[in-house]
Amino acid sequence: MKSKPLWLLLMNLRELSRHLGLSPTTVSRALNGYPEVSEETRERVKAAAQRHNYHPNSRAIRLATGRAMAVGHVIPVATRHEMVNPVFADFIAGAAEVYARAGFDMLLTMVADGGEEKIYRDLHARGNVDGVIVHAPRQDDPRIRLLSELGLPFVVHGRSTGSEIPYSWVDVNNRRAFQRATGFLLDLGHQRIALINGLEFMDFALRRRAGYEEALRERGLACDPSLMFSDEMTEGRGYSAAIAMLSLDQPPTAFLVSSMISGLGVRRAIEEQGMKMGRQVSVIIHDDELSYFRNGEKMPIFTATRSSVRQAGQIAADALLGLIADQALPRFEHLLEADLIIGQSTGPALQMVRR
Amino acid sequence: MKSKPLWLLLMNLRELSRHLGLSPTTVSRALNGYPEVSEETRERVKAAAQRHNYHPNSRAIRLATGRAMAVGHVIPVATRHEMVNPVFADFIAGAAEVYARAGFDMLLTMVADGGEEKIYRDLHARGNVDGVIVHAPRQDDPRIRLLSELGLPFVVHGRSTGSEIPYSWVDVNNRRAFQRATGFLLDLGHQRIALINGLEFMDFALRRRAGYEEALRERGLACDPSLMFSDEMTEGRGYSAAIAMLSLDQPPTAFLVSSMISGLGVRRAIEEQGMKMGRQVSVIIHDDELSYFRNGEKMPIFTATRSSVRQAGQIAADALLGLIADQALPRFEHLLEADLIIGQSTGPALQMVRR
């Protein structure tokens, strides 16, 4: 802290104003578009700023304005296996575009389950961010109450069933998507439809199950617990769940899978049994349009309920910036409908006879 | 900017010092562990800070100290398909732990190919970060020169062949890993070994190819261009490349694949042809230990060259914090050796006869 740091050599407002023979006040106003400065002066200042390669120090701006010009993404990491859900990458890619355009920074924090409260409190109290995105909400998620109390603007990616506090959110219509997908399979004649779901303390997974159950109920079918699986959505889990179910006395003829990734595992299981997807067994996945898991280039491989998580990121980021600009804004609610994309992984139910 | 912002109600240094009947100087020093304050006073101050829920405003700290207490990760997004490589998520998860412990923020920027220079210049000039991690280096990557000139501390994840400027890096021994893997396949009797590589303007991909070619050369085998493929490492690309190669007159009996994800595609291709991995065709992948693509729970599925990208993230972050603390530190170079994990996807070469 003693040796003169390098960036002192960087042009700053005072230096620039000296060069121009103007006061810092005027230079600041000229660059920030305030009307109290003549157009002629403004141009002169802009030119000089350009010429001297002046970039205002954002640390100073932040202190002076009291705004962090940053939003936080606090990403839960499942401690059990230190997993970070791949949807975050694409969601964040969407959000990042929006922040970049608005001149906001994106602050990323990864936190093990349970450590979130401290992170949010800190982020707020120390003034590191102007708002946050809440990822991976659970049923009646305590973060919603906390953030409301703190008065820190936030937008939830997903919803939190049971929360009595109003909040802003962007979500896919998970219930409807899975209801439609189940209905589609039923229309194809499938009677035994398996659900390979995500962890069911996650709100999205609960909604998907609700949609699935509702569709069965509508047709007067009972849910078979042996056909319902819930865990991390990895390739491996999808595989082992499918293997187990396919070896049941009455195996499913169709799978409804909560993620492309576990879907790959289900496909592996099916093919390993010598069957073909779309023939003996049908599969529908939910497709977040993850960049490294495009569901086919031209033709979709999997029949899927599709909704771009990147787009959700954009929408959420936009909404958050709005809330930050004006806290009095009404709460924001955006429900994305998932498309049902017909691919090659579904077909009419065959009479399946084991043994 | 007119209405009194909420966080003014937050306890700040002056308020706290008033409560204590001390000067802000002393309070600051007490909390920051400076010796010019008696132990008794320090305890009193600490207790009061706790009691009044005092959190120093980091915007003020940053301005006063001239340090951003933040590091930037500038992540290239392939514009063609807006892809963000899944390894980033795990690398970042590793780095994030380190930053969190050190009290640093992680700033994430996503940038389309080519826009990087402006981002780095801005980040530096505006003082948003104290250092950066360079992701996905290419051959003779221009970012290295730029950052050196700016004097912004940085650590490269990977290396940049051809860069005449010294720089700090953390990398896997890609050449050696692929050389060993190729050798392993050759030992099993495979003669026609395909390489399904990443984009070969990426440095890591070049090194992997070099290792592959070297191993073949050592055994006096020529490289067959029709067995060498290079593209984005998606499941789909892996699949289509494998399909194409398997339908050659002289198909490969083994595949060396640069990523778990394209490896899944290769497996699909193989099984779709009615063959089984490890029997008619062998496959070795590179396993970054991505959290959602564990290569088997107990037993590895794929034979693989394995190196944890999360660990690389930790090491890189550690090194960067070191450089930030002391710019005079010698440059940091850390080469991780990949383990060769034997799984079920490899076996002795069979005499393969087509038609």
Next chain:
DNA sequence: AACCAAGTCCAAACCGCTTTGGGCACATCA
């Protein structure tokens, strides 16, 4: 008794910007 070195603490000067509250000159209006 005079001097010095610790040991504690404080006032004030930053850090680099924004924003308030004028000042001054010139045109407009009564």
Next chain:
DNA sequence: TGATGTGCCCAAAGCGGTTTGGACTTGGTT
């Protein structure tokens, strides 16, 4: 002609910390 704007600019007070350069006690030395 004096009053009133209005357009343009500036000095200075902030934002909330850190850090410099003393000041004031004490206790120990010579």
